[in-house]
Amino acid sequence: MKKVRIALMGLGNVGAGVWTILNSNKKEIMKRSGYEVEVAKILVRDRNKQRDVEVPDEIVTTDFNDILEDDSIKIVVEVMGGINPAREYMLKCMDRKKQIVTANKMLLATGGDELFEKADSKGVMFNYEASVAGGIPIINGIDESLTANKIEELYGIVNGTTNYILTKMQLEKLDFDVALKQAQDMGYAEADPTSDIEGFDAQYKLAILSSLAFGTKINVDNVYREGITKIKSIDIRYAKKFNMVIKLLAIAKENEGKLELKVHPTMIPESHPLANVYDSFNAIFIKGNAVGDLMFYGRGAGSLPTGSAVVSDIIAILRSNVDIENFNSVVKNNLWHRKIKDIKDCASKFYIRLSVMDQSGVLGEITTILGKHNVSLRSVMQKGREESKDKVTIVLITHKIEEEEINSAIEEIINLKSVMQIDNIIRIEDFK
Amino acid sequence: MKKVRIALMGLGNVGAGVWTILNSNKKEIMKRSGYEVEVAKILVRDRNKQRDVEVPDEIVTTDFNDILEDDSIKIVVEVMGGINPAREYMLKCMDRKKQIVTANKMLLATGGDELFEKADSKGVMFNYEASVAGGIPIINGIDESLTANKIEELYGIVNGTTNYILTKMQLEKLDFDVALKQAQDMGYAEADPTSDIEGFDAQYKLAILSSLAFGTKINVDNVYREGITKIKSIDIRYAKKFNMVIKLLAIAKENEGKLELKVHPTMIPESHPLANVYDSFNAIFIKGNAVGDLMFYGRGAGSLPTGSAVVSDIIAILRSNVDIENFNSVVKNNLWHRKIKDIKDCASKFYIRLSVMDQSGVLGEITTILGKHNVSLRSVMQKGREESKDKVTIVLITHKIEEEEINSAIEEIINLKSVMQIDNIIRIEDFK
Known part of the structure; x- marks a missing residue:
């Protein structure tokens, strides 16, 4: 049996998983790869830190050069996360002709080009399946299995934390704060949950996925982003009345050579396969x-x-x-240049919940403004005086309309004397 | 741009799809493969047959030798189906060092070994993603993306016709015959639907999938098979009462080095992702x-x-x-030898529906027999005199028990004077 020496950079959550699998599935891996895989070195920051797995002392190092300068190490696995020094280490390893595997979504989404180009120029493989949606083989799926397709649309539930929170809000009728606390207690959410609940994590992942799906460079800042903090229990209850649920979706669509790239809470029909993705599970839905x-x-x-x-x-x-x-080179050398739409030019159907004064003619005023901006309504729901006796809640579902139009309409509606406030606006996706 | 000449053998439903995609997605394919793909020859049986696509007359041939002997043709795509001459043609093409792509599940399931061995010995690629579950990249998924895993369980809805029929029976409360007729009218079922509704098609596919997932040779005759013709509307209604639905599942499990391979109608919890796979859609659920x-x-x-x-x-x-x-060679040269369990040694939970005489003590007699054979009950439902005034329907849900035990118990129960007939027995899978 041939032997290959590899190194891990990082021994946190993912690193421990890699170590465990390499050991527990050793026989399977040998059969399938033709190699016995030996972890020759593991780079850590702190030798004395308590870890989830036990590894032999002699392979642990705090010095990156122990890996870089050992030419017997052929593959380097980067599972340390963050931009630097991960970026610098990987570039240096490629210079030494080491093959790279990484799970680093943030680095790929913000500085992936440099890494792909270096891998190409050095003729090394650079694999990053783990960077998006954990165990789901979506990178390989798009890059190897769907190559016959023009991918038209991609919808992903790619953040487990927010899907867990939205599931709790939907099925157990919890408020956002309570659901977030539970997610933290379960270890699904960080102490500082910003990256998840504000949609940054999903934004990175969509940049990586859409770059691959549409064969183009994506600047992560061109991905529109909105988190789930504004979602209230009442919105989930209204969604239910329209046979819909709310999910944080990462959306990429191509229309006439232009891309729409958006991460935002989205109402989707409860009969759609994505609506049945619960808890911390992820899913990616593709139309080819x-x-x-x-x-x-x-x-x-x-x-x-x-x-x-x-x-x-x-x-x-x-x-x-x-x-x-080098498989990467085939795709990466052949990029398309595609225009990314500004969010204002993207079209959606919208759910609009607003509080108005309980007096006649208000709905008429609102629909007149909407009509002026070409917004037509699919459905209107009016609920009387739940909380205060002068306040009425109106819920509107619009037909498809550009964001620019809806925004202008909303601005005018806010200025109506009879409108107390716009409580929430949520985009609707019915996959039609 | 480099150019490659390929040939199609067959221009039916799948062949027409291949031709259409090669033309409509030409640009994408060039970017992703680095090649311009030219279809140099198409082998058909009858030149004059009406077809779904228009192809240039000069590339159509009825003579296989036009493909075999043309060394400029590097890849041969077999989409003619059936055992022979597909088998013979592919073997000959491999001898001439042509790379092969096939969609032929029947041939793979019954005589795949010979083809894999020939491909290995000749150093050609032999790709067969299309042979199982159409567009779903499950072959690639298992063979390339899940290589780190010991696959423990696999459950597939791999036959669209039966899933369409069961969906109609469940959601529209149609009887089997009516649903089958609709499937035929929609073009989902053949005039002779035997291969689908009796589970042969799913049996072929499970042989291919499990051979790959468990790295072993599978003789298709070792896959237990039961079709859906015995499913009655009343069973679907009872399933609903237990929050379950009925699907035709292809099941493969490994227990202590032994494989369970079964295709049969199965009651599954309605909350399971497979339960929400409707119409002619397919899905494969894997536990790694x-x-x-x-x-x-x-x-x-x-x-x-x-x-x-x-x-x-x-x-x-x-x-x-x-x-x-050669990617195939890595896997195919390293087969495990695994024992396949006889169906009588497989364990399941069971749904048993039986008609008994409306007299006291019957249920007691039945449960006594079950107890003697170590069958314990999770649930009992008794419904009085719907059709005839002396007949009562009893529905039993058992705990997990070997087939051999349940069969012996059933044999004794049939012989009870108070039992009129066993109406149906359906296995239950709750994924626990």
Whole structure:
């Protein structure tokens, strides 16, 4: 049996998963790759930190050069996260002709080009299945299995924390704060949950996915982003009345060569497969012009699921002939240039919840303004005086309309004397 | 741009899809593969047959030798179906060092070994993504993306016709015959629907999937098979009372090195992701020891979805370096030998519906027999005299028990004077 020496950079949650899988599935990995994989070095910041797995002392190092300068180490697995030094280390390893596997979504979404170009120029493989949606093989799915397709639309539930929170709000009728607290207690949400609940994490992942799906460079700042903090229980209850649920979706669509890239809470029909993705599960729904509707569903995070993607990437390197042929280069050298739409030019259907004074003619005033801005209504719901006796809640569902138009209409509606406030605006996606 | 000449053998439903995709997505395919793909020859049986696509007369041939002997043709796509001459043609093409893509599930399930061995010995690629579940990249998923895992369980809805029929029976309360007729009218079922409704089609697909997932040779005759013809509307209604639905599942499990391989109608909880797979959609649900729960969902048949898998397989060949490296060989040379359990040694929970005489003590007699055979009950439902005034329906839900035990118990129960007949027995899978 051939042997290959690899190194891990990082031994946190994902690193521990990789270590565990390499050991517990050693036999399977040998059969499938033709190699015995030996972890020769593990780079950590703090030697004395308590860890989830036990590793032999002699392979642990705090010095990156122990990995870089050891030419017997052929594959380096970056699971430390963050921009630097991860970026610098990977670039240096590529210079030394080491093959790279990474799980680093933030680095890929913000500075991926530099890494892809270096990998190309050095003829090394650079695999990153674990960077999006944990154990779900969506990178490989798009990059290898859907190559016959023009991908038209992509919708992802790619953040487990927010899906857990929205599930609790929907099924157990919890308020946002309570659901967030539970997610933190379960270890699904960080002490500082900003990256998840404000949609940054999903934004990174959409940048990576859409860059691959549409064969173009995506600047993460061109991905529109809105988190779930504004979602109230009452919105989820209204959604239910329209047979819809609320999910944080990462959306990418192509229309006439232009891309729409958006992360925002979205009302979707409860009969759609994405509506049945609960708890911390992830799913990516794709429409291809040949394959039609396709969905990948699974664990988007966690030590072993993410480790599964990392180790499969290692095996892919072992099975390929990297010195001669580099899969990345095929795609990456052939980028399209595509225009990304400004959010104001994107069209959606909208759910609008607003509080108005309980007096006649208000609804008429509102619909007149909407009509002026070409917003037509699919449905109107009016609920009387729940909280205060002068206040009425109106819920509007619009037909499809550009954001620019709806925004102008909303601005005028706010200025109506009879309108107390716009309580919430949520986009609707019915996949038609 | 490099050019590659390929040939199609067959121009039916799938062949037409391949032709359409190669033309309509030409630009994408060139970017992703680095090649311009030219269809140099198309083998048909009857030149004058009416077809769904228009192809140039000069590339159509009825002589296989036009393909075999043309060394400029590097890839041959077999979409003619059936055992022979497909088998003979592919073997001959491999001898001439042509790379092969096939969609032929029947041939793979019954005589795949010979083809894999020939491909190995000749160093050609042999890709067959399209043979199972149409456009869903499940072959690639297992073979490339889940290599880090020991796959423990696999559950597939892999036959669109039966899923369509069961969906109609469930949601529109149709009887089996009416639903089958609708499936035929929609083009989902053949005039002779035996292969679908008796589970042969699913049996072939499970043989292919489980052979790959468990790295072993599977003789299709070792896959237990039961179709859906015995499912009555009343069973679907009873399932609903227990919050379950009925699906035709292809099931593969590993327990202590032994495999369970079964295709049969199965009651599953309505909250499970597979329960929400409707109409002619397919889905494969996998439990891996690292990745956890994973599901692939999409179009399991149809011209374009299946064509999507075929064309992606062609692109995979163009992107790889087949003269030097052969992906199949890595897996196929390293087979495990696994024992396949006889159906009588497999354990399940069971739904048993029986008609008994309306007299006291019957239920006691039945439960005594069940107890003697170690069958314990989770639930009992008794419904009085719907049809005739002396007949009562009893529905039993058992705990997990080996088939051998339940069969012996059933044999004794049938012989009870007070039992008129066993109306149906359906296995239950609750994924626990």
